[in-house]
Amino acid sequence: MTLGTLRRVTIFAICLVATANAVTKxxxxxxxxxxxxxxxxxxxxxxxxxxxxLDEVQTAAADEVLRKALKIDPDFAFGHxxxxxxxxxxxxxVREQQKAFAMRAHASPGERLVIEWFQNAADHKLIxxxxxxxxxxxxxxxxxxxxxxxxxxxxxxxxxxxAVAVFERSGITDSPGLMNNTAYTxxxxxxxxxxxxxxxxxxxxxxxxxxxxxxxxxxLRMAGHFDxxxxxxxxxxxxxxxxxxxxxxxxxxxxLMSDQVRAREEYRIGFEKFPSLPQLHRVQWQxxxxxTFVREGNYxxxxxxxxxxxxxxxxxxxxxxxxDTYRQMAIYQPEAKHAIRFLDKAEAAARQGRNxxxxxxxxxxxxxxxxxxxxxxxxxxxxxxxxxxxxLTQLSQTSNDKVIESAYHGxxxxxxxxxxxxxxxxxxxxxxxxxxxxxxxxxxxxxKVGYGTEAKRVSETLANLNDPTLEQAMVVPAFRKCYEDxxxxxxxxxxxxxx
Amino acid sequence: MRIWRLLPLLWVLALVSTAEAxxxxxxxxxxxxxxxVTSAELxxxxxxxxxxxxxxxxxxxxxxxxxxxxxxxxxxxLFNMEGDQARAFVRAHSDLIVVAxxxxxxxxxxxxTRGAIGIVDLxxxxxxxxxxxIDGKLPVxxxxxxxxx
Numbered sequence: 001m002t003l004g005t006l007r008r009v010t011i012f013a014i015c016l017v018a019t020a021n022a023v024t025k026x027x028x029x030x031x032x033x034x035x036x037x038x039x040x041x042x043x044x045x046x047x048x049x050x051x052x053x054l055d056e057v058q059t060a061a062a063d064e065v066l067r068k069a070l071k072i073d074p075d076f077a078f079g080h081x082x083x084x085x086x087x088x089x090x091x092x093x094v095r096e097q098q099k100a101f102a103m104r105a106h107a108s109p110g111e112r113l114v115i116e117w118f119q120n121a122a123d124h125k126l127i128x129x130x131x132x133x134x135x136x137x138x139x140x141x142x143x144x145x146x147x148x149x150x151x152x153x154x155x156x157x158x159x160x161x162x163a164v165a166v167f168e169r170s171g172i173t174d175s176p177g178l179m180n181n182t183a184y185t186x187x188x189x190x191x192x193x194x195x196x197x198x199x200x201x202x203x204x205x206x207x208x209x210x211x212x213x214x215x216x217x218x219x220l221r222m223a224g225h226f227d228x229x230x231x232x233x234x235x236x237x238x239x240x241x242x243x244x245x246x247x248x249x250x251x252x253x254x255x256l257m258s259d260q261v262r263a264r265e266e267y268r269i270g271f272e273k274f275p276s277l278p279q280l281h282r283v284q285w286q287x288x289x290x291x292t293f294v295r296e297g298n299y300x301x302x303x304x305x306x307x308x309x310x311x312x313x314x315x316x317x318x319x320x321x322x323x324d325t326y327r328q329m330a331i332y333q334p335e336a337k338h339a340i341r342f343l344d345k346a347e348a349a350a351r352q353g354r355n356x357x358x359x360x361x362x363x364x365x366x367x368x369x370x371x372x373x374x375x376x377x378x379x380x381x382x383x384x385x386x387x388x389x390x391x392l393t394q395l396s397q398t399s400n401d402k403v404i405e406s407a408y409h410g411x412x413x414x415x416x417x418x419x420x421x422x423x424x425x426x427x428x429x430x431x432x433x434x435x436x437x438x439x440x441x442x443x444x445x446x447x448k449v450g451y452g453t454e455a456k457r458v459s460e461t462l463a464n465l466n467d468p469t470l471e472q473a474m475v476v477p478a479f480r481k482c483y484e485d486x487x488x489x490x491x492x493x494x495x496x497x498x499x
Numbered sequence: 500m501r502i503w504r505l506l507p508l509l510w511v512l513a514l515v516s517t518a519e520a521x522x523x524x525x526x527x528x529x530x531x532x533x534x535x536v537t538s539a540e541l542x543x544x545x546x547x548x549x550x551x552x553x554x555x556x557x558x559x560x561x562x563x564x565x566x567x568x569x570x571x572x573x574x575x576x577l578f579n580m581e582g583d584q585a586r587a588f589v590r591a592h593s594d595l596i597v598v599a600x601x602x603x604x605x606x607x608x609x610x611x612t613r614g615a616i617g618i619v620d621l622x623x624x625x626x627x628x629x630x631x632x633i634d635g636k637l638p639v640x641x642x643x644x645x646x647x648x
Contacts (some may be wrong), residue, residue, distance in 0.1 A: 057500045126639045127524075127621075127630060134625045159622050214500050245500040393641075400639040408641065 031142035034108045037076045045069040046079070053086055054148060054177025057211045057245075060278045063087055077103035078111040081118055085149065088278040090318055091355035097122055110140055114149065121153065124359050126400045142170055144178065151181050157402060158434060160189045176205045180215050190461075192223045210236035210243035217249055224466050226257050244274040248285045252468040258477070260292040267292075283309060283321050287328070288468050294332045295473045303329065314349070320356040323349035323364045327371050328470045336379035343372050359401065366395055366407040373411040374437065377418050385415055406432045417441045422448045433458075436465060436475035521569060522621040522638040523645040526609050526628040531556075531616075535632040538644045542577050544616060546588075547595045556614040561597040561605050563618075565589055572645060573618055618645070 037043060045065050053062035066083045070076060077100050084096035097118060104115045117132035133150055140146045147170040154163035167182040183198035199219060203212040217232035230253050236246035251266035267289040271277075277285075290305035306329045313322035326346035333339035346368045353361040369392040376385035389411050396408035413428030414437070422445040429445065432438040439462045446455035465476050482488035525541065527533060533552060536544070543549040544558055551557050565574040566582035574585035589596045599605045602623035609615040610627035617628075621638045624630065630637060633644040 127624060127637065130622055130624050131626045134623070138625065154622070157622070162622055211500055218500065249500075397641050400637075402639075405639070405641065 031140050033110045033114075033136075033140040033143040033146055035076075035078060036106060036108045036111055037073045037079070039069075039073045039076075042069045042073045042076060042079070045072075046082075049082070049086075050144065050177065054175070054180070055206065055211070056209055057177075057180070057215075059086060059088055060281075063092075075103055075106045077107040077115055081111075081115050082145070085118065085152075088280045090280070090320060090357075090360075094355065094357055097357070110136060110146075113139075114146070117153075122357050122359055124362070124399050124401050126402075137166065142172065144170075144172060144175060147172060147178060148181065151178070151185065155181075155185050155188065158188075160185050164189075174205070176202050176212070179205070180211070183215065183219060187219045187222050190464075192219070195219050195223075208239060210240040210246060213239065214243060214246045214249060217246065217253075221249070221253050221256065222466055224464060226253050226466075229253050242274075244270060244277060244281075247273065248288075251285070252288055255288065255292050255295065255468055256466050258295070260296050263292050264289060279316065279318070280321075283313070283318075286312075287325070287470070291468065291470050291473050294470060295477065299332060299334065302332065310345075317352075317354045318356070319349050319352040319354040320360050320364050322352075323347070323361075323368065327364070327368050330371050330375060331470060332474060333375075336375055336381070339375040339378075340372075343368055343375065346371075362395065362399055363401060363403040363407075366392060366401075366404040369395065370407040370411045373414055377414055382418075385418075389415055406434065410435050410438045413438055413441060413445075417445060436462060436471045439465075440475050440479060521572070521646070522643060523570075523572060523618050524621050524624055524638045525616065525618055525631040525633060525645065526606070526624070527616050527631055528609055528611075528613055529627065529629055530613055531629060533631060534629070535635055538576070538634055541633060542579070545573075545577050545596075547592055550595075552614060559597070559608075559612050559615040560595060561599050561608040561612075561615060561617040562589065563599055563602070563605060569620060570618070576644065 035043065035046070037046075045068065049062045049065050049069070052058045052065060063083065063086055066079060066086065070079050070083065073079065080096045080100035080103060084093050084100060087093045087096060100115045101119045104112045107115060113132050113136045117129050117136060120126075120129035120132060133153065136146050137150055147166055150166045151163045154160070154166065163185045164182060167178055167185075170178075172178055179198045179202045183195045183202065186192070186195035186198065196216075196219070199212070199216040203216060206212050213232045213236035217229040217236065220226075220232060221229035230250055233246040233249045233253070236243050236249075247270040248267065251263050251270060254260075254266055255263035267285060270285065271282075286305070286309045290302055290309065293299070293302035293305060306325055310322050310325040310329070313319075313325060323346045326342045326349060330339040330342035330346065333342065347365065350361055350365045350368060356364075369388050372388035373385050373392070376382070376388060392408050392411050396404050399405075409428040409431035413425045413432060416422075416425035416428060425445045426442065426449070429438045429442040433442070439458055443455050443458040443462060446452075446458060459479075462476060463480055465472055525536070531552065532554065540549065545560060545562075549558065562573065563570050565571075565578065565580075565585035565588075571582055574580050574582045578585040578588060580588065589598060597608060599608060599617075602619040605617040605619050606623065606625050606628060609617040610625075616631075636643045638645070
């Protein structure tokens with residue numbers, strides 16, 4: 001038995017004792033979700049899933065345990081919904097949600113509410129999804145699974161304050177996994193002091209585990225503390241050299257530090273050292289590796305790298321991944337005709353809609369249309385911009401989806417901004433404040449109409465955005481350069497860059 | 500690392516927190532058959548010019564302090580006042596409007612009071628109330644009236 005295995009077995013044993021105590025002490029009145037599985041073994045496996053998925057964030061391993069548990073008890077509907085939410089395989093996400101919904105009759109009333117909440121969310125029925133979630137939270141405010149799912153779903157909805165409140169009201173103060181999730185939520189709110197405080201607790205709770213160091217590193221990187229981030233990633237790898245996320249985290253950090261050669265070398269080491277990455281993790285870091293070429297302005301090399309991802313996605317019938325890869329290729333193309341060709345491919349892939357939730361495909365289609373508007377505006381083609389915006393308007397009018405609505409407002413704001421209708425642009429762009437392209441226009445629009453304080457606030461947010469995405473690569477480095485250049489006219493002269 | 504799954508969000512949205520517009524929902528008790536009001540009707544209700552529902556039931560209004568940050572949009576769009584003015588109006592009409600300290604209190608009041616109407620954040624919604632459309636639109640639909648910072 002290796003030390004690592006011994007450690008995990010020990011933690012597992014502690015978890016089992018803790019769970020046994022919890023089972024005897026807790027009941028539905030005390031706010032714990034009753035789980036409908038007849039198998040004791042499956043209950044124990046769920047504890048292992050919690051440890052692997054939440055505390056250690058070994059998602060692939062956790063999914064494996066969940067799959068085994070569902071073989072033992074295939075009627076365990078809540079298990080299917082958990083696998084749907086945690087799976088790294090888009091096809092499995094779809095399949096498992098369908099199974100969970102089909103088997104909801106076997107579940108307890110609380111479990112049924114959770115299943116219906118995620119089914120409503122998948123079906124774009126936001127109001128019923130919210131009421132289901134709040135009903136589950138009202139009944140089981142101290143249940144760790146409920147707290148985790150609510151915290152996570154609300155974060156996806158960018159309802160960060162509410163996500164944090166769910167954790168704080170739960171009274172669960174000793175769960176490393178929830179500390180980790182909530183620290184990220186604080187980081188998204190740019191409340192880094194609180195995030196760091198939780199990270200200190202997370203590291204102290206699991207000093208021999210790599211994920212606390214890895215999370216700490218990522219949050220330090222989000223705050224712009226790159227050197228410290230790399231030291232924490234290295235600490236994670238020193239604890240567990242197989243913890244691939246930290247290897248790629250180092251690569252991401254070098255990319256954000258503008259050292260693309262070193263970043264690519266670190267990605268190369270990662271892919272060589274970890275050939276069997278889960279599919280979606282591989283896509284994520286391949287995308288970031290390709291983005292290093294965009295950051296250098298080497299678009300032919302970027303095209304090659306992105307095309308490999310698109311081809312892989314096509315071969316594995318991952319429609320959304322394929323569509324999104326082509327969409328990203330379109331965004332950085334200097335020539336409109338090439339961009340349009342990639343957007344056509346993106347739409348064709350999205351239309352296939354294979355192995356993806358319908359809502360995810362609609363969200364992707366909205367992003368592609370939004371990219372069409374950007375491309376058209378760049379090319380000065382108002383007719384094309386208007387046509388894409390009309391399609392996006394129709395899509396957003398028929399869906400209750402925040403991502404689609406944001407895409408619509410981002411596109412409408414871009415069109416208004418291009419027409420020098422700054423007040424109109426502002427009201428749209430304020431609805432798309434998570435996108436660097438919209439933030440940049442919003443800062444400029446505020447500046448144009450004389451809202452200096454608002455312009456400064458948005459400029460600071462944008463200048464301090466350290467996320468290894470293509471959109472960040474397209475906008476933020478140039479924005480910062482302007483900040484550093486006293487002759488650069490524009491919106492960011494008063495912004496302070498936190499390094 | 501935090502657990503995640505594939506969403507366009509991962510690629511498209513850098514997660515930053517800025518002042519995103521909030522959406523507020525108009526709620527009534529589940530016994531109320533009104534499913535839609537116009538924004539003008541809603542203003543008449545909140546300012547006491549309309550005091551009963553079409554079936555004759557008296558209207559009971561419950562709101563959070565309209566000068567609070569979350570309710571600025573109500574003050575501006577429904578009372579046509581600044582927050583402090585709306586607060587003063589509400590205080591002067593305590594026979595008409597109950598002021599609650601939280602969305603939970605609003606929801607409890609509305610779910611247990613016949614003829615009640617209240618306004619809460621979209622993400623506070625619970626099952627014990629009806630959500631009323633404004634000008635034919637529900638929260639989350641494009642062009643919804645009660646949306647803003």
